[in-house]
Amino acid sequence: MKKRFIPGLLILGLIIALSSCKTAFIPEQPVESYQSYIYKPKPSLINVPVEMKVSELETFLNRQLTGLIYEDNSLEDNGGDNLMVKAWKKDLIKLNFDKGQFIYTVPLKLWIKAGWKIEKFGISLSDYREVNAEISLISILLWL
Numbered sequence: 240m241k242k243r244f245i246p247g248l249l250i251l252g253l254i255i256a257l258s259s260c261k262t263a264f265i266p267e268q269p270v271e272s273y274q275s276y277i278y279k280p281k282p283s284l285i286n287v288p289v290e291m292k293v294s295e296l297e298t299f300l301n302r303q304l305t306g307l308i309y310e311d312n313s314l315e316d317n318g319g320d321n322l323m324v325k326a327w328k329k330d331l332i333k334l335n336f337d338k339g340q341f342i343y344t345v346p347l348k349l350w351i352k353a354g355w356k357i358e359k360f361g362i363s364l365s366d367y368r369e370v371n372a373e374i375s376l377i378s379i380l381l382w383l
Contacts, residue, residue, distance in 0.1 A: 297334045304328050314352070321367075323352040329373060341380040348373050
C-alpha cells in the first residue's frame with residue numbers, strides 16, 4: 240500500500256505544479272506618459288583679473304584683423320537664406336574703457352547680395368540685387 244501512495248503523491252504534486260504555472264499573473268501595462276522639462280542653464284561667472292593697456296589691446300586687434308574678416312559665398316546655406324555677405328575692416332578698430340563701460344568701434348565695408356527664388360510647377364523665378372555699404376559698428380559693454 241505504501242508503494243501506491245508515493246507514486247500517486249508524486250503525480251498529484253506534478254499536476255499541481257504544472258497547473259500553477261499555467262495561471263501566471265500578468266500585470267497590466269502602465270499608460271505611457273512623458274513630462275517635458277526645459278533646462279535653462281544659469282550663467283557662470285569667473286573673475287579673472289587682467290591688467291592690460293587698452294592701447295596695446297587696440298594695436299593687437301588691428302594687427303590681427305586685416306582685410307576680409309567675414310565671407311559667406313553661398314546663397315543656399317542656412318536653409319536657403321538667399322544671402323551672400325563679405326565684410327572688410329575699413330579703418331582702425333577703436334577701443335575705450337571708461338567708468339565701467341567698454342566701448343568699441345569697428346568700421347566695416349560690406350558687399351551684400353540678396354534676393355529671392357521661387358520654383359513651382361517647373362517654372363523658376365528669381366531676382367537678386369547687390370549692395371555696397373560702409374558701416375561703423377559701435378557697441379557698449381557694461382562691466383559690473
